[in-house]
Amino acid sequence: MKTKNNEVIYQIYPLTFNYAKGSASDPYKGCYGNLKGVSALVNYVSSLGVDAIWITPFYPFGGTGFGYDITDYCAVNPMFGTIDDFVDLCKVYHSKGIRVIIDQVYNHCSCKHPWFEKSVKRIKPYDEYFIWADALGFDDNGKPIAPNNWEPIWNSNGNSVWQWNNKRKQFYMHSFDYSMPNLNINNKDVQDELLKISKFWFDLGVDGFRLDAAVHYAPDPMLRDNPVFKIKTKKGLQDRLYDCQTIGGQNFLNRLKELCNSYENPKTLLAEFGYKATSKMAKKRVEDFFADCGVDAYFTGALNGGDVDDMRKHVAKDLSLMKNGVKLNWATSSHDVEREASRVFGKNPSILQKKMLLHFLLSLPGSICIFQGQELGLSNPKDFEKCKHPENDPLNIWTNFGMPWDAARAGFAMSDNVNDATRKMALMPDDEQYRLAVSNQKHETSLLNFFRTLVKQRKNSIFGEFGNVTFIKGIDNPEVIAFARTNEDKRKIFLLAYNFSSEDVSFVYRRKKYTVKAMRFIQDRLK
Numbered sequence: 001m002k003t004k005n006n007e008v009i010y011q012i013y014p015l016t017f018n019y020a021k022g023s024a025s026d027p028y029k030g031c032y033g034n035l036k037g038v039s040a041l042v043n044y045v046s047s048l049g050v051d052a053i054w055i056t057p058f059y060p061f062g063g064t065g066f067g068y069d070i071t072d073y074c075a076v077n078p079m080f081g082t083i084d085d086f087v088d089l090c091k092v093y094h095s096k097g098i099r100v101i102i103d104q105v106y107n108h109c110s111c112k113h114p115w116f117e118k119s120v121k122r123i124k125p126y127d128e129y130f131i132w133a134d135a136l137g138f139d140d141n142g143k144p145i146a147p148n149n150w151e152p153i154w155n156s157n158g159n160s161v162w163q164w165n166n167k168r169k170q171f172y173m174h175s176f177d178y179s180m181p182n183l184n185i186n187n188k189d190v191q192d193e194l195l196k197i198s199k200f201w202f203d204l205g206v207d208g209f210r211l212d213a214a215v216h217y218a219p220d221p222m223l224r225d226n227p228v229f230k231i232k233t234k235k236g237l238q239d240r241l242y243d244c245q246t247i248g249g250q251n252f253l254n255r256l257k258e259l260c261n262s263y264e265n266p267k268t269l270l271a272e273f274g275y276k277a278t279s280k281m282a283k284k285r286v287e288d289f290f291a292d293c294g295v296d297a298y299f300t301g302a303l304n305g306g307d308v309d310d311m312r313k314h315v316a317k318d319l320s321l322m323k324n325g326v327k328l329n330w331a332t333s334s335h336d337v338e339r340e341a342s343r344v345f346g347k348n349p350s351i352l353q354k355k356m357l358l359h360f361l362l363s364l365p366g367s368i369c370i371f372q373g374q375e376l377g378l379s380n381p382k383d384f385e386k387c388k389h390p391e392n393d394p395l396n397i398w399t400n401f402g403m404p405w406d407a408a409r410a411g412f413a414m415s416d417n418v419n420d421a422t423r424k425m426a427l428m429p430d431d432e433q434y435r436l437a438v439s440n441q442k443h444e445t446s447l448l449n450f451f452r453t454l455v456k457q458r459k460n461s462i463f464g465e466f467g468n469v470t471f472i473k474g475i476d477n478p479e480v481i482a483f484a485r486t487n488e489d490k491r492k493i494f495l496l497a498y499n500f501s502s503e504d505v506s507f508v509y510r511r512k513k514y515t516v517k518a519m520r521f522i523q524d525r526l527k
């Protein structure tokens with residue numbers, strides 16, 4: 001079972017994917033999905049033809065980050081089962097030739113993690129496990145002033161990455177919410193600890209990691225302010241020179257890759273890398289990071305935009321950094337964004353639009369991530385609140401949340417039968433998602449069978465190879481994506497054109513005129 005950089009990876013969100021009985025730890029009896037449920041659907045996942053699964057966090061967590069706020073890196077949350085359940089999961093997927101990739105959240109943990117609690121008390125060696133800094137001073141009201149101008153990706157408590165801790169009398173850094181403090185990856189002791197954790201999971205049978213928020217690892221130890229643009233078009237925008245894509249983060253990733261390569265079948269590293277590069281200096285840093293870092297692929301979020309034109313621009317941008325797509329991973333949906341069909345096409349996307357978007361995704365050079373239910377053509381629930389069932393939510397996981405991406409985490413049903421496991425879950429599919437259940441997509445023209453055919457074709461054509469994408473110029477319609485797709489040596493070439501608009505579109509390529517009808521796509525082998 002060897003690592004590949006052009007594989008198709010199926011992302012599983014275990015909280016809502018499937019529930020199955022039989023675990024020694026089963027406290028909520030079907031209110032939430034579990035690891036046994038993931039194992040139970042191995043035949044279905046195998047039927048998709050995918051190369052690997054990526055499982056989002058199933059560790060004990062603090063309750064504010066949906067599992068990305070870890071409190072114990074080497075345990076399974078009892079709600080999902082046991083370590084034995086996880087080992088069994090690896091075995092059943094390996095028996096089908098499917099690799100198992102899990103999320104690792106090394107940028108930050110929960111403020112309830114014992115490491116952080118000890119760090120607040122300055123207990124060695126944990127006193128330096130997190131990024132602490134003194135206040136620059138105090139304002140007229142006695143409020144401590146943050147060490148610099150860095151901004152978080154999101155935070156329920158303000159617009160600074162710095163949170164004052166009154167017990168330690170210092171600020172701590174958090175790239176995301178204040179409840180998830182950043183680990184100090186510039187500290188070698190922290191790196192060594194994370195490498196031990198990595199070895200623990202690798203030795204259990206894990207084939208690789210999807211590394212959450214890897215772009216934020218090891219920010220500038222000098223805590224220098226990020227430059228702020230003053231020109232009108234970018235006024236107030238920070239150039240993320242010092243808190244993202246740093247050499248320190250790159251060095252740690254290379255240490256981790258050395259561990260991966262120490263195994264007979266090297267482990268895979270898929271690094272989330274939603275980079276920000278606005279100045280020439282920042283762009284050069286990103287280029288150097290991509291070129292010199294040893295990770296196998298970058299999950300950049302390039303196709304998470306809101307429309308067709310945005311996706312085209314991001315494909316071109318990422319391919320300009322990673323020629324032939326060798327280290328790129330593409331996804332149009334994930335647990336972190338609204339479902340692609342709703343995000344791109346609105347409330348009532350057609351099956352033709354969904355098929356075209358899948359075809360476009362699987363034609364790109366590099367590896368591909370498919371989010372559970374994407375192969376069924378799931379949209380966001382029409383009324384997300386109706387998917388919540390408080391009587392089946394003893395942990396109140398869904399009660400207080402209403403982020404835009406939450407809707408993507410609902411859904412996925414094997415059957416619309418009243419006995420389907422999802423019927424007892426805290427977050428159920430809606431009627432439309434049940435209508436699109438696996439059991440209702442056995443007909444040849446279903447989107448599910450279309451997806452299976454695409455995966456099979458990808459493995460036996462240039463679409464499963466690395467290569468170049470050259471977008472065709474002169475097409476004014478922003479809802480049309482047209483490009484020439486080659487393999488690496490350019491001996492094979494296909495023309496692909498996707499017309500997501502309601503009007504027919506014509507263009508000329510290599511002296512030949514092509515017409516793409518509304519809501520249709522064409523594929524023409526040129527050589």
